[in-house]
Amino acid sequence: MIYQEKCAVIENVNIAPDYFKLTVSSKNIHKKAKPGQFVEIRVSGSSAPLLRRPFSIHKINDDGFSVIYHVVGKGTKILSEIIVRDGQAPVLDMIGPLGNGFTIEKHKVAVLIAGGCGSAPLYCLEEELKKKGIESHFFMGATTKDLLLCGSDFTKIGTKLYVSTDDGTCGEKCTVSALFSSYIKTLDPKKCVIYTCGPKAMMRSVSDIAAKHNIPCQASLEEYMACGIGACLGCVVETTSGNKRVCKDGPVFDAKEIIWA
Ligand SMILES: Cc1cc2nc3c(=O)[nH]c(=O)nc-3n(C[C@H](O)[C@H](O)[C@H](O)COP(=O)(O)OP(=O)(O)OC[C@H]3O[C@@H](n4cnc5c(N)ncnc54)[C@H](O)[C@@H]3O)c2cc1C
Ligand code: FES
Structure with missing residues (x-):
C-alpha cells in the first residue's frame, strides 16, 4: 500500500557539510516502510520545482521516519532551509513507501x-x-x-x-x-x-x-x-x-x- 500524506517536520538538522537529517511524523508510511524503500517529497508548496524528489528511508521511528539528504540542487536547497520553530511544524507532502527494498536473508x-x-x-x-x-x-x-x-x-x-x-x-x-x-x-x-x-x-x-x-x-x-x-x-x-x-x-x-x- 502506498500513501500520500502531509508529514509534519519534527527536525531538520545539519549533520555534516551539506548533509541534513530530516525527521517527520507520519500516519501510515512508517508503519509499512521496509529497509531500502523510499519516499517522494514535494519540497515546496509552489509549482517550482514541479517534480517530487526521491529519498531513501533512513530510520523508522514509532511515529514517523527520517531521511538523510545531500544538498546538491534546487530541491534539496529548499529542504535545507526548512526551520522548525517552537510549536510550528512545517508540513511536507510525501508519497511512500515506494519501490522494492532489501530482501533479508535470515540464514546468512x-x-x-x-x-x-x-x-x-x-x-x-x-x-x-x-x-x-x-x-x-x-x-x-x-x-x-x-x-x-x-x-x-x-x-x-x-x-x-x-x-x-x-x-x-x-x-x-x-x-x-x-x-x-x-x-x-x-x-x-x-x-x-x-x-x-x-x-x-x-x-x-x-x-x-x-x-x-x-x-x-x-x-x-x-x-x-x-x-x-x-x-x-x-x-x-x-x-x-x-x-x-x-x-x-x-x-x-x-x-x-x-x-x-
Ligand atoms: C530511489 C532513490 C533514493 C535516493 N535517496 C537519496 C538519499 O537518501 N539521500 C540523498 O541525498 N539523495 C538521494 N537520492 C538522490 C536525490 O533524489 C537527488 O539528489 C535529489 O532529487 C536532487 O534534487 P535537487 O532538486 O536538489 O537537485 P537537482 O537540481 O534536480 O539536480 C542537482 C544535481 O544533482 C544531480 N542529481 C539529481 N538527481 C539525481 C539522482 N537521482 N541521481 C544522481 N544525481 C542526481 C543532477 O544531475 C544535478 O547535477 C535518491 C534518489 C533515488 C532515485
Ligand atoms: S520515475 Fe517514472 S517510471 Fe520510474
Missing part, C-alpha cells in the same frame, strides 16, 4: 557496504538485522572523515564498523571496496550476503568482488526520477532481463542483473 551473515550517502538506507537495514539477531559487518567509506555519515549511530546499536576514507583522515586510506576486499578472507563467502548502496562506480566494484567470490549481492540504485510510481519510464536501467524501472522494480536489484554502464 550480512555484509553491508556503503559509500557516502549510501549509509542512509543501510542504517534502516542494520536496525532490522539487529532486531532479527542476524550477524552483520558494516563497511563504510567516504571521501573524508566529516562525510562518514551516522558513524556514531551505528556504533550505538553495536554495529561492527570497518571504515575507510579516500584521504586517510579516518580508518584505512583506500576505497570501501578495497577495504572489503582486504577483509574477505576473514569471512566465509558461502555464508554471506552483501547489501550495498552508494556511488555507481563503488557498487560496480562491489558487484565484481561479489561475483568473483560467488556471494549474492543486493544493490540499491539511484536514478533520475519523474513519476516515482512506474508510469513514465523515466528511470530505466539496463539489466540482463531487459530494461527495468528503478522506482517500481527496484531500487534494490540483484547486482548480477545490472549491466553496469
Whole structure:
C-alpha cells in the first residue's frame, strides 16, 4: 500500500557539510516502510520545482521516519532551509513507501557496504538485522572523515564498523571496496550476503568482488526520477532481463542483473 500524506517536520538538522537529517511524523508510511524503500517529497508548496524528489528511508521511528539528504540542487536547497520553530511544524507532502527494498536473508551473515550517502538506507537495514539477531559487518567509506555519515549511530546499536576514507583522515586510506576486499578472507563467502548502496562506480566494484567470490549481492540504485510510481519510464536501467524501472522494480536489484554502464 502506498500513501500520500502531509508529514509534519519534527527536525531538520545539519549533520555534516551539506548533509541534513530530516525527521517527520507520519500516519501510515512508517508503519509499512521496509529497509531500502523510499519516499517522494514535494519540497515546496509552489509549482517550482514541479517534480517530487526521491529519498531513501533512513530510520523508522514509532511515529514517523527520517531521511538523510545531500544538498546538491534546487530541491534539496529548499529542504535545507526548512526551520522548525517552537510549536510550528512545517508540513511536507510525501508519497511512500515506494519501490522494492532489501530482501533479508535470515540464514546468512550480512555484509553491508556503503559509500557516502549510501549509509542512509543501510542504517534502516542494520536496525532490522539487529532486531532479527542476524550477524552483520558494516563497511563504510567516504571521501573524508566529516562525510562518514551516522558513524556514531551505528556504533550505538553495536554495529561492527570497518571504515575507510579516500584521504586517510579516518580508518584505512583506500576505497570501501578495497577495504572489503582486504577483509574477505576473514569471512566465509558461502555464508554471506552483501547489501550495498552508494556511488555507481563503488557498487560496480562491489558487484565484481561479489561475483568473483560467488556471494549474492543486493544493490540499491539511484536514478533520475519523474513519476516515482512506474508510469513514465523515466528511470530505466539496463539489466540482463531487459530494461527495468528503478522506482517500481527496484531500487534494490540483484547486482548480477545490472549491466553496469
Ligand atoms: C530511489 C532513490 C533514493 C535516493 N535517496 C537519496 C538519499 O537518501 N539521500 C540523498 O541525498 N539523495 C538521494 N537520492 C538522490 C536525490 O533524489 C537527488 O539528489 C535529489 O532529487 C536532487 O534534487 P535537487 O532538486 O536538489 O537537485 P537537482 O537540481 O534536480 O539536480 C542537482 C544535481 O544533482 C544531480 N542529481 C539529481 N538527481 C539525481 C539522482 N537521482 N541521481 C544522481 N544525481 C542526481 C543532477 O544531475 C544535478 O547535477 C535518491 C534518489 C533515488 C532515485
Ligand atoms: S520515475 Fe517514472 S517510471 Fe520510474
